[in-house]
Amino acid sequence: MERYWIRGGERLQGELQLQGAKNSALPILAAALLVRGVSEIRRCPRLSDTKRTMEILKHLGCHVSEEEGTVTVDASQPVRCEVPEELMRSMRSSIIFLGPLLARCGQARLSYPGGCELGPRPIDLHLSALRQMGAQIEETGGYLQCRAPGGLSGADIVLSFPSVGATENILLAAAAAQGVTRVTNAAREPEIVDLAQFLTRCGARVSGAGEGEITVEGVPELHGASHEVMGDRIAAATYLVASAVTGGRLKLSGVRPGSLAAMLPVMEKSGCSFQVRGEELRMEAPRRLSALGTVRTMPYPGFPTDAQAPFLAMALTASGTSVFVENIFESRYKHVSELLRMGGRVEVQGRVAVVEGVPRLCGAGVAATELRGGAALVLAALAAEGESSISGVQFIDRGYENLEGFLTQLGARIKRVPCDEKSQE
Ligand code: EPZ
Numbered sequence: 001m002e003r004y005w006i007r008g009g010e011r012l013q014g015e016l017q018l019q020g021a022k023n024s025a026l027p028i029l030a031a032a033l034l035v036r037g038v039s040e041i042r043r044c045p046r047l048s049d050t051k052r053t054m055e056i057l058k059h060l061g062c063h064v065s066e067e068e069g070t071v072t073v074d075a076s077q078p079v080r081c082e083v084p085e086e087l088m089r090s091m092r093s094s095i096i097f098l099g100p101l102l103a104r105c106g107q108a109r110l111s112y113p114g115g116c117e118l119g120p121r122p123i124d125l126h127l128s129a130l131r132q133m134g135a136q137i138e139e140t141g142g143y144l145q146c147r148a149p150g151g152l153s154g155a156d157i158v159l160s161f162p163s164v165g166a167t168e169n170i171l172l173a174a175a176a177a178q179g180v181t182r183v184t185n186a187a188r189e190p191e192i193v194d195l196a197q198f199l200t201r202c203g204a205r206v207s208g209a210g211e212g213e214i215t216v217e218g219v220p221e222l223h224g225a226s227h228e229v230m231g232d233r234i235a236a237a238t239y240l241v242a243s244a245v246t247g248g249r250l251k252l253s254g255v256r257p258g259s260l261a262a263m264l265p266v267m268e269k270s271g272c273s274f275q276v277r278g279e280e281l282r283m284e285a286p287r288r289l290s291a292l293g294t295v296r297t298m299p300y301p302g303f304p305t306d307a308q309a310p311f312l313a314m315a316l317t318a319s320g321t322s323v324f325v326e327n328i329f330e331s332r333y334k335h336v337s338e339l340l341r342m343g344g345r346v347e348v349q350g351r352v353a354v355v356e357g358v359p360r361l362c363g364a365g366v367a368a369t370e371l372r373g374g375a376a377l378v379l380a381a382l383a384a385e386g387e388s389s390i391s392g393v394q395f396i397d398r399g400y401e402n403l404e405g406f407l408t409q410l411g412a413r414i415k416r417v418p419c420d421e422k423s424q425e
Contacts, residue, residue, distance in 0.1 A: 001391065001392075001393075001394065001418070001419045002393045002394070002416050002417065002418055002419060003389055003390055003391040003392075003393055003416075003417060003418075003419050004378060004381070004388075004389070004390040004393055004396075004404065004414055004415070004416060004417075005387065005388075005389055005414070005415045005416075005417050006363070006378065006381040006382060006387065006388045006389075006390065006412070006413065006414045006415075007363070007386070007387050007388075007413040008246075008361070008363055008381055008382050008383055008384040008385060008386065008387075008388065009246075009384075009385055009386075010246060010382070010411050010412055010413055011246045011247050011248040011411065012242050012243045012246045012248040012250070012382065012407070012410040012411050012412055013243065013248040013249045013250065013410060013411060014250065014251070014409060014410045014411065015250075015251040015252075015253065016239055016250065016251070016252050016253070016406055016409065016410070017253050017254050018231040018232060018235060018236050018239075018252055018253065018254040018255045019043075019045040019231070019232050019235050019400075019401040020042075020043035020044055020045045020069070020228075020229035020230070020231065020232060021045070021190075021191055021194070021229055021230050021231060021232035021233065021234075021235075022045055022047055022049055022050065022232060022234075022235075022398075022399045023093075023164070023189070023191045023232075023234075023306075024190075024191040024194040024195065024229050024230050024232075025041065025044045025045055025050050025053075025229045026049060026050065026053055026093045026096060027093075027096050027168045027172070027191070027195045028041055028194070028195055028198045028227065028229065029041060029044070029050065029053045029054065029057065029071065029073065030053065030057075030096040030097050030099075030100050030172060031100060031172055031175075031195060031198055031199060031202070032057065032062070032073035032075055033057065033060065033062065033073075033075050033078065033097070033100040033101065033104055034075070034100050034103055034104055034172060034175055034176055034199075034202070034222050035073075035075050035202050035222045035223065035224050035225070036075065036076055036221055036222065036223070037074070037075070037076060037223050037224035038072060038073065038074045038075075038076075038224040039072070039073045039075070039198075039202070039224050039225055039226075039227075040070060040071075040072050040224075040225070040226040040227070041070070041071045041072075041073070041198075041226075041227055041229060042069065042070045042226065042227065042228040042229065043069055043070075043228050043229045043254075044066070044069055044070065044071045044229055045069070045229070045232065045401045046066075046069065046401050046402070047397065047398055047399060047400070047401055048394065048397045048398050049091050049093065049398045049399065050071075052087065052090045052091055052094075053091075053093075053094075054066065054071065055087060056083055056087050056094060056097060057073055057075070059080060059083065059084070059087060060078050060079070060080050060081070060083070060097075060101075061077060061078040061079030061080055062074060062075045062078060075104075078104060078105065081101050081104075081105035081106075081107050081108050081109065082108065082109035082110065083097055083101075083108075083109075083110050083111075084111075085111040085142075088110055088111040088112070088113055089111060089112075089113070091113070091398070092113050092121050093113070093165065094110070094113045095110070095113040095123050095126060095165060095169070096165060096168055096169060096172070097110065098110060098126060098130065098144070098146065098169055098173075099126075099130065099168075099169035099170065099171075099172035099173035100172045100173070101146075102130065102135050102146055102148045102152060102173055103148075103152055103172065103173050103175065103176045103177065104176070106147065106148050106149060106151060107146060107147045107148065107149075108144070108146040109143060109144070109145055109146070110143070110144045110146070111142055111143050111144070112142050112143075112144070117331075117334050117369050117370035117373070118329040118330070118331065118332050118370065119329050119330030119331040119332070120330065123165075123166075125159055125160065125161065125163045125166035126163075126165060126166045126169045127139075127144075129155075129157045129159070129166055129169065129170050129173075129183075130146070130152075130169065130170075130173055132155040132157055133148075133152045133153055133154070133155045133157075133170075133173055133174070133177060133181065134148055134150065134151070134152050134153045134155075135147070135148045135152065135173075136148070136149075151177065151178055152173050152174070152176075152177035152178070152218075153177055153178050153179050154174060154177050154178065154179030154180040154181040154182075154216070154217075154218055155181055155182075156181075156182045156184070157170060157181065157182065157183050157184070158183075158184040158185055159183065159184065159185040159186060159187075160185070161185075161299075162185050162186060162187040162188065162212070162299045163187060164187040164189050164191070164192065166187075167183060167186045167187040167192055167214070168187075168192065168195060170183050170186075170216075171183075171192070171195060171196065171199065171206065171209075171214065171216060172199075174216035174218060175199050175202075175204040175206070175216060175218065175219070175222060176204075176218055176219065176220070176221070176222060177216075177218040178218055179217075179218055180215060180216065180217050180218070181215070181216045181218070182213065182214070182215050182216075183213065183214045183215075183216075184212065184213050185212055186208075186209075186211075186212055186213065186214045187299060187300065188210050188211060188212065188299070188300045188301060189299075189300040190210070190230060190233065190256065190258075190259040190300070191230070192209050192210065192214075193209045193210040194229065194230045195209075196209030196210075196214070197209075197227065198225065198227040199222070201225035201226070201227055202222040202223055202224070202225045203219055203221070203222050203223050203225075204216065204219060204222060205217035205218075205219060230256060230259070231254045231255040231256060231259070231279070232399075233255065233256070233259040233260055233263075233304070234304065234306040234307055234310075234372070234399070235399070235400060235401075236252055236255045236259075236260060236281075237260065237263050237304075237307045237310055237311070238307075238310045238375050238379070238400070239252060239406065239410075240252065240263075240267065240272075240281075240283055241267075241310045241311065241313065241314045241379050242378075242379055242382055242407060242410070242412070243283060243285060243410065244267060244270070244272050244283065244285040244289060244314060245285075245289070245313065245314055245317060245379055245380075245382060245383035246285075246382055246383055247285050247286065247287045247288070248285055248410070248411075249282070249283060249284045249285065250282070250283045250410070251280065251281070251282045251283075252280070252281045252282075252283070253279065253280050254279055255279055255280075255281055256279060257276045257279075257281055260281070261301060262298075262300075262301055262302055262303040262304065263303065263304070263307055263311075266292050266293070266295055266303070266311060267283070267314075269290070269292060269293055270289040270290050270291065270292050270314065270318055271285065271286035271288075271289050271290050272284065272285050272286070272289075288317070288318070288319055289314065289317065289318035289319070289357075290318055290319055290320055291315065291318050291319065291320030291321055291322045291357060292311065292314065292315050292318060292322040293322065293323070294322075294323040294324075294325065295308070295311055295322065295323070295324050295325070296324075296325040296327060297324075297325065297326050297327050297328050298327055298328075299328070305326065305327075305328035305329060305332065306372050307372075308324055308326055308332060308372070309332070309335050309372040309373045309375065309376035310372065310375055310376050310379055311324070312324055312335070312336070312339070312346070312353060312355060312376060313335075313339065313375075313376040313377075313379040313380045313383075314379065315355040315357060316339060316342075316344040316345075316346070316355060316357065316358065316361060316380055316383070317357055317358060317359070317360065317361060317383050318355075318357040319357050320357055321354060321355065321356050321357070322354075322355045322357070323352065323353070323354050323355070324352065324353040324354075324355070325351055325352055326351045326352075326353070327351065330351075332372075332373075333348045333353055334369050334370060334373050335368075335369075335370075335372075335373030335374070335376045335377060336348055336353060338366040338367060338368075338373075338377055339366075339376065339377070339380055341364045341365075341366055342361045342362055342363065342364045342366065342380050342381070342384055342388070343358055343360070343361045343362045343364075343384075344358065344361060344380065345357075345358055360384070360385055361380055361383055361384035361385070362384055362385055362386055363381060363384045363385065363386035363387045363388040364384075364388055364389075365388070365389045365391075366381075366388065366389070366390055366391075367390070367391045367392050368390055368391065368392030368393065368395045368396055369392060369395065370395050371395050371396060371398045371399045372399070373395075374390070374392055374393075374395045374396040375396060375399075375400065375403075377390050378390060378396070378403065378407075378414075382407070382412055382414075391419060393416060404416050
C-alpha cells in the first residue's frame with residue numbers, strides 16, 4: 001500500500017492540461033461492447049477504474065489495447081456474457097455493463113456491483129427500466145441472472161430520480177433495441193452528452209441528451225468510431241481548489257467551462273477571479289479566501305456532489321462560515337473526521353455540514369477511505385502548515401491520473417511513498 005507525504009504552504013501556480021473524464025470514459029468503454037468492430041477512445045484517463053473496466057472488456061472476449069491514453073477496443077467477437085464477482089465488485093460502475101450485455105448477447109450474469117463509502121448504492125432504477133424494455137431479471141444470491149430472449153424493445157421510461165448510471169444503462173440498452181425508447185427525467189450531466197456523442201458516431205440515433213427527455217431509436221447494428229473523451233470537470237474543480245487554497249493561480253486547458261457552471265460562482269464568491277477563453281480557464285486566487293455561502297449538491301446543472309468534498313476542504317481556511325447540504329448521497333461526509341485532525345472546524349448534522357473557517361490548518365496523519373474525500377485530504381494538506389501523511393492512495397488513484405505529478409508541476413511538495421517508509425525532503 002502507498003501513502004502521500006505532503007509538506008503544505010507552497011503557492012500552487014502554473015499550467016495544466018486536464019485529464020479525460022472518468023465518468024465519461026467508463027460508460028463509453030462499456031458502450032464499445034455494442035460495436036461489431038473496432039472503437040478508438042482518445043484521452044481515456046489512466047486510472048484504476050478505467051483499467052478495471054478494460055479488464056472486464058477483455059474477460060468478455062474483446063481485444064483491448066492502450067497507448068498514450070488512446071484505448072482501442074475490438075468487440076467483433078464477444079465470447080462471454082457473464083462478469084465474475086471479483087471484477088464486478090471491484091467498482092460500483094461495473095453495473096454499466098448490464099445494458100450493453102443484454103443488448104449484444106441477449107443475456108447477462110452479473111453479481112451486484114461493488115459497494116462504496118457513500119452509503120447504499122441501489123440499482124432499482126436500472127433494473128426496473130430494463131425490465132420495461134423486456135429483460136427478465138432474477139436477483140438470486142447476490143447475482144443478477146438476466147435474459148432478453150427476443151431482444152430488447154423500446155419503451156417509455158420515467159425515472160423517479162435523474163440517476164446518471166440508470167440513464168446510461170438505458171441509452172446503452174436502447175441503442176440497439178427494436179423500436180423507440182423515451183427517457184423522461186433523464187440525467188443531464190455532460191458525461192451523458194459525451195456518451196450520446198460516441199453512440200451517435202457509432203450510428204445510433206439519440207436525441208435530447210443533456211435535456212430531461214432523451215429519445216433513442218434503436219438500430220440493427222453499431223459500427224466502430226473514434227471519439228475523444230471530454231475533460232474531467234471534477235478533476236478540474238480539484239486542481240482549481242488546490243491552487244485557490246494556496247493563494248495561487250492556474251491556467252487549465254482542455255476543460256469545457258460550461259461544465260463548471262455551478263462551481264465557478266462559488267469560487268468567485270470566495271474571492272477567486274476567472275478568465276475563460278474557449279477550452280482554457282485562468283484562475284487567480286486571493287491571499288485568503290472568503291466563506292463560500294451555502295452549497296447545495298443537486299443533479300446537473302446543479303452543484304455536483306463529487307465536488308462537495310474538495311469544496312468543503314476549500315472552506316476550512318476561508319474566513320467566515322460555509323454551509324454544505326449533501327442532497328445526493330446519504331453519507332458523503334466521511335472525510336470530515338480526518339479533516340478535524342488537521343484543525344478544521346466542521347459540524348455535521350445528517351446531510352448538513354457547517355464549516356467555520358480557521359486561519360490555518362496543521363499537517364497530520366490522515367486516512368482516505370473513498371475517492372473524492374481522499375482528494376479533499378490532499379487539498380487540506382496542501383493548505384496546511386507542516387507535513388501530512390495520507391494513507392489510502394489507492395482510493396484516489398480511482399479517479400485522478402498522476403495526481404502527485406500534476407501537483408508537483410504546480411509547485412507542490414508531494415511524494416508517493418510506501419506506507420512503511422519514513423519520508424523527508
Ligand atoms: C454517478 O454515479 C457517478 N459515477 C458518481 O461519481 C456521481 O457521484 C453520481 O453519478 C451523481 O452525479 C460514475 O459516473 C461512474 P446516480 P451513479 O445513479 O450513477 C440513487 C465519483 O466520485 N439511486 O446518479 O451511481 C443513489 O443511491 C462518483 O466519480 C437509486 O436510488 O449515481 C444516489 O443516492 C461517485 N437507485 C442517487 O440516486 C438507482 O437505481 C444518485 O445516484 C440508482 C441510483
